[in-house]
Amino acid sequence: MAKSGWKTVTRALKKELRTLAAGPAKPGKPAKPVSPLAPAGFPLLPVIRGVAFAAVEAGVRYQNRKDVMLVRLAPGTAMAGVFTKSTTRSACVRDCQAKLALTARGAGGEAGGEAGAAIIVNSGNSNAFTGKLGDAAVTAVTGAVATALDLPPSRVFSSSTGVIGEPLPHERITAQVPALAAALNEDAIEMAAHAMMTTDTFPKGAAATLEGDGGPIHIAGIAKGSGMIAPDMATMLVYIFTDAKVAPATLQKLLSRNVDATFNSITV
Numbered sequence: 001m002a003k004s005g006w007k008t009v010t011r012a013l014k015k016e017l018r019t020l021a022a023g024p025a026k027p028g029k030p031a032k033p034v035s036p037l038a039p040a041g042f043p044l045l046p047v048i049r050g051v052a053f054a055a056v057e058a059g060v061r062y063q064n065r066k067d068v069m070l071v072r073l074a075p076g077t078a079m080a081g082v083f084t085k086s087t088t089r090s091a092c093v094r095d096c097q098a099k100l101a102l103t104a105r106g107a108g109g110e111a112g113g114e115a116g117a118a119i120i121v122n123s124g125n126s127n128a129f130t131g132k133l134g135d136a137a138v139t140a141v142t143g144a145v146a147t148a149l150d151l152p153p154s155r156v157f158s159s160s161t162g163v164i165g166e167p168l169p170h171e172r173i174t175a176q177v178p179a180l181a182a183a184l185n186e187d188a189i190e191m192a193a194h195a196m197m198t199t200d201t202f203p204k205g206a207a208a209t210l211e212g213d214g215g216p217i218h219i220a221g222i223a224k225g226s227g228m229i230a231p232d233m234a235t236m237l238v239y240i241f242t243d244a245k246v247a248p249a250t251l252q253k254l255l256s257r258n259v260d261a262t263f264n265s266i267t268v
Contacts, residue, residue: 038202042190045207045220048241050074054183055195058176060169061124061162068173069195070180071119072149079103079117080252082259085232090127091134092158099154103248117155118145121196121237127160127168137170144174148181159237161224162198193222196237200224217244230267
């Protein structure tokens, strides 16, 4: 065999020996399991006029995934909310409860719906069990949104979901607020649903349309929550939007009356 031929054979043998020494190939990362109840795809949700969405990658905990979403609500929006009854509610929950109570009393100047409103949600960190640092984080995040969208801080609501007991790196969120504000779009609700997922295996959405006295009424909702839904919703987040004209007090009564037979009847 020619000298060049021996060199070729030697290189091939060395390569094979290295492969054998390395052992069998390591299996790839297993695919994330998906619930057998998962739909084939995200449902087609109606556009709710006056409601716009955006989502970005802020790196709150993980990289290369959207983890912060923003919702802008048009002037005239009525808002209502129900919350977990846990005695260890996070700073976000307590802040939302206080702001809704302020709106219900008609206090705070432009606290009413004529000013519009916004909701900002992050995944990856729940901002729970974080003490005064948690309160400061909520103030920083809602303040940044209020400035970007020209809203009173009392009309900016926030939610956080994810790991418990670690300070929220709120500067990563506030740094992305201008990008969120610039990207707001009425058709981006699916992106928003993805951004607030934690242990969920698929984004959740639902819709309904019914006939009202003035024409069709559209309802669209997105939800997050697969690991703990007690006591009374616990870490679950749900946002429901409609173009129905409903007074805030009536909306709150409808929501409170129906939640006990729906979300609050579930224990996970």
